[in-house]
Amino acid sequence: MGMAMALTDGEVGALIKVSAAVWVAMSYARLAAARLRPGALRLLALLPVVALLCAIPFAFSTSTFRGTSGFFLAWLGSFKLLLLGAGIGPLDPSLRLSHFVCSATLPVKLRRQSKEKSQAPARGPARILLSGAVIPGVIYAYQFKSSMGRYQLLALYSVHIYFSLDLLLATVHTVIHDLLGMEMEPQVDRPYLASSLRDFWGRRWNLMVPSILRPSVFRPVRARLGNAAGVQATFLVSGLMHELMFYYIMRSAPSGEVTAFFLLHGACAAAEGWWASHAGWWRPPRPAAVPLTLAFVAGTGFWLFLPAMVKGGLDEMVLRECQGMVVFMEQAARRLAGATDLVSSTM
Known part of the structure; x- marks a missing residue:
């Protein structure tokens, strides 16, 4: 309520x-x-x-x-x-x-439509329907959290975050496209196919964030201190901004775990770049690199990122608000139905 x-x-x-x-x-x-x-x-x-x-x-x-x-x-x-x-x-x-x-x-990130109409299918409504179908199931599953193991619960949080973000961005895409007649740059590009941390964070996940952090943090720091420092500074700023987002949401002091998560990923991404700069050095084949990357992201997320949400009570907070939203929509539907019946009876 x-x-x-x-x-x-x-x-x-x-x-x-x-x-x-x-x-x-x-x-x-x-x-x-x-x-x-x-x-x-x-x-x-x-x-x-x-x-x-x-x-x-x-x-x-x-x-x-x-x-x-x-x-x-x-x-x-x-x-x-x-x-x-x-x-x-x-x-x-x-x-x-x-x-x-x-x-x-x-x-x-808006871009004007080309003269030739894009042949790509409009995936916004489909993504809205898919995410809108998954999220209620996730909310329902929260009722059984007391019987879930730690990693089952953290996996459920991961699914909730992914589909909530996808629903948000797909809705924005649909509204912007219909109202302004403009196309959006892709926001997420199949992160489950990432073959490295640089691929995941730079080219696949939440693409508006790296597009903002590159010119504002990475390039200025790289110009003065080198590529590795630029990468680490970018992940540091991202971690601090995530801490701020958590503070806005939960109104509790930052724990530092989220910043540690991004600093760890920044150090590993910088190490990846250093290794890749050496031509001829061994690299894992893509069929192995993809699961290794996803395992690292998931493992460190379960270790550092998601526990910060649990400690702050974010899951309980979101669950209460989602349940309240359902009640609100039910009440609004009843009022609308009552008003419709009243109008019909007077005609």
């Missing part, structure tokens, strides 16, 4: 107010970027908007809205604005206002 009460008592209202505030703030950011040259002055003009984006998740009372707004705005949106201050990144003040706002506040 908590989620239902939150939605009816103010969460929707908070969402409307936040949306209006973000639209106004991004309109100002676009105007400031158009008037000022890239550099310190433009960056200074954009900092108030960055501060607003970082504060917005606290406007919501549910972890679902706090986490989503934290990822969309406090992380991706803030980094995009900082890059805009330097005159790089995906944002351009010459974009139409609607395109600028969507590019700045959603986890998307």
